[in-house]
Amino acid sequence: MMNAVQSGSVRTGEWESLAARQDARRARKNALLTSAFGAVGLATVLLVLGLVAAIAYHGAPTLSWEFLTQPPREGMSAGGVGPMILGSILLMVGAFLMATPLGVFGGVCLAEYGERSRLMRLMHASVAALAGTPPIVYGLFGLAIFVLKFKLGVSLLAGWLTLTLFCVPSIVLTTEAALKTVPAALIDGGLALGLSRWQTLWRIALPYALPGILTGIILSLGRAVGEATPVLFTASIYYTTAETTLGWETLRQPVANLPYYLAEGYRQPGVVPERLIWGACLTLILLTLLLNAGAILIRSRTRRRYLW
Amino acid sequence: MWRIRLFDSLVQAATWVAGGLLLLTIVAVFYYLFAESQYAFQRKFPFGFRIALQPPDSEYRNEVSMDPTASLLATHREGTDALDDAEDATRLPSHEELSQMQALVTATAQTDDPRQLRPDALFRDCMRAPKRAEQGERFLLLAFALPHYTGNRMVLAWEPDVSFDPAYCPYELRLRLVRAPEGVQVKPLEIDLRRQPKGSLELPVWKARTQEEWLQGYLFELEARPTTTTTLATIQQFLMPDWAPTILYARFGMLPLLLATLLITLLAIGLAMPLGIAAAVYLSEQASPRIREWFKPILEILASIPTVVLGYFGVMLIAPALQQMFGEALQLSSGRGLLATALMMAVFILPTVISLSEDALRAVPNSLREGAEALGLTLAERVRLVLLPTAKSGLIAAGLLAIARVMGETMIVWILSDGTPTMPDFSSPAAALGTLVKPTRGIPDTIAIEMGNVEFESPHYGHLFLLGLTLFVLTLGINLLGFAYRKRAQVVL
Numbered sequence: 001m002m003n004a005v006q007s008g009s010v011r012t013g014e015w016e017s018l019a020a021r022q023d024a025r026r027a028r029k030n031a032l033l034t035s036a037f038g039a040v041g042l043a044t045v046l047l048v049l050g051l052v053a054a055i056a057y058h059g060a061p062t063l064s065w066e067f068l069t070q071p072p073r074e075g076m077s078a079g080g081v082g083p084m085i086l087g088s089i090l091l092m093v094g095a096f097l098m099a100t101p102l103g104v105f106g107g108v109c110l111a112e113y114g115e116r117s118r119l120m121r122l123m124h125a126s127v128a129a130l131a132g133t134p135p136i137v138y139g140l141f142g143l144a145i146f147v148l149k150f151k152l153g154v155s156l157l158a159g160w161l162t163l164t165l166f167c168v169p170s171i172v173l174t175t176e177a178a179l180k181t182v183p184a185a186l187i188d189g190g191l192a193l194g195l196s197r198w199q200t201l202w203r204i205a206l207p208y209a210l211p212g213i214l215t216g217i218i219l220s221l222g223r224a225v226g227e228a229t230p231v232l233f234t235a236s237i238y239y240t241t242a243e244t245t246l247g248w249e250t251l252r253q254p255v256a257n258l259p260y261y262l263a264e265g266y267r268q269p270g271v272v273p274e275r276l277i278w279g280a281c282l283t284l285i286l287l288t289l290l291l292n293a294g295a296i297l298i299r300s301r302t303r304r305r306y307l308w
Numbered sequence: 309m310w311r312i313r314l315f316d317s318l319v320q321a322a323t324w325v326a327g328g329l330l331l332l333t334i335v336a337v338f339y340y341l342f343a344e345s346q347y348a349f350q351r352k353f354p355f356g357f358r359i360a361l362q363p364p365d366s367e368y369r370n371e372v373s374m375d376p377t378a379s380l381l382a383t384h385r386e387g388t389d390a391l392d393d394a395e396d397a398t399r400l401p402s403h404e405e406l407s408q409m410q411a412l413v414t415a416t417a418q419t420d421d422p423r424q425l426r427p428d429a430l431f432r433d434c435m436r437a438p439k440r441a442e443q444g445e446r447f448l449l450l451a452f453a454l455p456h457y458t459g460n461r462m463v464l465a466w467e468p469d470v471s472f473d474p475a476y477c478p479y480e481l482r483l484r485l486v487r488a489p490e491g492v493q494v495k496p497l498e499i500d501l502r503r504q505p506k507g508s509l510e511l512p513v514w515k516a517r518t519q520e521e522w523l524q525g526y527l528f529e530l531e532a533r534p535t536t537t538t539t540l541a542t543i544q545q546f547l548m549p550d551w552a553p554t555i556l557y558a559r560f561g562m563l564p565l566l567l568a569t570l571l572i573t574l575l576a577i578g579l580a581m582p583l584g585i586a587a588a589v590y591l592s593e594q595a596s597p598r599i600r601e602w603f604k605p606i607l608e609i610l611a612s613i614p615t616v617v618l619g620y621f622g623v624m625l626i627a628p629a630l631q632q633m634f635g636e637a638l639q640l641s642s643g644r645g646l647l648a649t650a651l652m653m654a655v656f657i658l659p660t661v662i663s664l665s666e667d668a669l670r671a672v673p674n675s676l677r678e679g680a681e682a683l684g685l686t687l688a689e690r691v692r693l694v695l696l697p698t699a700k701s702g703l704i705a706a707g708l709l710a711i712a713r714v715m716g717e718t719m720i721v722w723i724l725s726d727g728t729p730t731m732p733d734f735s736s737p738a739a740a741l742g743t744l745v746k747p748t749r750g751i752p753d754t755i756a757i758e759m760g761n762v763e764f765e766s767p768h769y770g771h772l773f774l775l776g777l778t779l780f781v782l783t784l785g786i787n788l789l790g791f792a793y794r795k796r797a798q799v800v801l
Binding site for chain 2: 041051134143169197199219263
């Protein structure tokens with residue numbers, strides 16, 4: 001239409017010129033809007049890079065081997081954040097060990113029986129709701145049940161249980177979603193070979209869905225390790241100048257951890273110098289980035305395995 | 309063969325156990341949030357008034373609490389039922405001593421039976437333990453002049469104790485004249501202290517010549533009559549507009565916290581949703597696969613940045629900028645406040661919104677895209693006329709999920725809101741701007757801040773659980789709605 005109008009070989013009547021004007025306007029509007037979409041996308045990327053760069057800029061001078069391994073000294077105003085890092089990792093590993101079986105089998109349960117009964121539909125909805133429940137609510141629940149009712153006290157064990165609860169719903173949902181992506185042909189093939197239903201699940205569906213499941217687990221652990229609120233009242237201690245010793249009694253003791261260190265460091269201004277705060281911020285980000293890198297690696301490694 | 313069967317049943321058993329545990333968890337979360345909230349309903353309701361008998365020209369007429377001769381009739385929250393009342397009461401000096409110091413006296417006793425009043429057991433103040441809303445309370449107050457008093461009039465003035473607000477008290481509070489001295493003609497008096505918390509009334513002078521005659525003076529009673537049950541009163545107070553759980557006359561009104569949380573959510577979602585959808589459109593419709601492959605991990609990085617760190621980032625960057633913009637005009641001590649919190653919340657939720665919206669847009673079948681393109685629609689028109697309407701359910705689900713996440717996010721509010729419970733005020737543009745930039749406090753950070761130094765299983769603890777329950781019910785509703793929309797999106801496409 002544009003060409004016809006511009007060539008001039010056709011007498012441009014009123015209708016055509018109107019259409020042309022409208023076309024030009026549409027094109028302008030389109031260009032404006034689409035570049036706006038792109039600009040927002042670009043801005044998001046810049047935002048992320050800016051955030052990470054700013055924190056790296058402030059935190060990098062503090063980062064050193066001593067900072068990462070030494071306990072705080074001189075009433076928290078000097079030294080490193082060794083016990084906090086160790087505590088965060090301890091919390092994460094425990095939550096990983098407990099949440100993984102529960103979450104994966106829960107996901108299998110949903111995928112296998114998902115729409116079959118009213119109970120399972122109810123369960124599906126509740127898990128979805130629990131996955132979006134604020135971490136502070138898990139903190140409250142952990143305080144009420146693990147710390148007070150089970151008399152575990154503010155301890156690593158109570159923190160593990162609370163974090164497990166926090167991680168499980170999202171692991172369940174990602175597992176279920178990953179299992180749903182398994183092609184029916186693979187399942188049918190397995191069944192046709194005479195495998196039982198659970199063997200098909202164990203040997204065929206789960207391996208196929210494994211990258212998705214692993215990614216889900218890692219992402220939810222990454223969220224858990226950076227989240228202060230579930231462990232706020234259940235496992236955390238702020239003031240430590242001693243190195244954490246590992247043993248059975250560690251289970252019953254509160255642990256220092258990075259997010260809580262930062263939260264309290266904010267609440268009690270002037271105790272921990274800003275230098276250390278930024279160092280701890282950067283360390284925490286690096287920890288979560290490491291987990292993320294793992295997830296991305298797993299995804300890109302396993303993506304091509306089942307192409308045929 | 310038996311090995312296969314054993315293996316089968318093991319996997320099946322594990323599945324069922326996991327499913328059962330999940331169900332149990334869901335029930336337990338509900339149950340324990342409810343169960344711990346019960347401590348809120350064990351609260352007691354304190355009240356307190358200062359009452360003084362003053363000469364008409366008293367300098368303390370409008371500040372009864374400053375009057376050194378004023379009596380304090382109070383039920384404080386600190387008292388327990390077992391507390392010996394005498395320890396908390398100030399004994400009144402003898403007639404001779406008082407005559408030296410002052411001419412007008414109010415006195416009270418620990419009893420609430422006029423027949424048990426004794427001149428040697430009178431006190432300046434009387435403080436008792438607070439009671440539950442079902443139980444009433446009665447204080448007696450004697451008022452008389454000493455022989456040295458020369459004026460011909462005297463004034464009884466009263467005022468709520470400092471930090472006590474009669475609105476936060478479920479009782480019907482009345483100051484009543486029980487008995488006038490012999491030979492004095494006074495009309496019956498009854499004052500509703502809830503409607504008239506502060507005031508004064510003139511009385512004819514009556515002088516007590518001896519300590520024994522004290523008891524024949526004006527006899528007032530301050531009566532707190534129950535009007536409701538503790539449960540109802542607790543709920544009613546929970547909806548009041550002031551949160552001050554640690555003052556002497558504790559107030560547990562969560563309205564400012566709830567409104568702040570809703571306002572932060574509204575602003576953050578209002579900002580993040582359009583931006584997020586725009587970026588999602590770019591990703592799903594315009595970006596080449598290569599760009600998309602780079603974009604997703606970057607989004608995941610943003611999503612994985614711990615909220616504590618986001619909070620610090622806001623303190624470092626956003627708060628100072630806001631301080632520069634509004635600091636002088638509104639006398640802010642820092643840029644931390646509602647707007648800073650909402651901006652950082654938008655950053656926090658942006659990756660979630662983008663990736664969920666992108667999922668929703670990508671679920672739109674390609675046939676629709678191609679059809680729209682074949683009709684000659686530009687990309688912007690395709691988005692507006694085809695993509696967004698088709699992906700509507702998915703986009704709404706994304707928005708609802710984002711709302712629930714923002715509502716419950718704790719650390720950003722904790723660090724950036726500056727922690728003063730403030731009632732939002734939109735009566736004028738200036739007030740609205742003030743509300744936006746001034747310090748505030750939401751529900752989740754209140755729980756996080758106060759749970760650290762609360763006495764377990766106290767009413768305050770119970771109220772924090774009640775706050776948690778409020779948050780849980782709100783987010784649960786939103787999440788379930790989001791779940792329903794997500795299902796619908798799957799059905800439609």
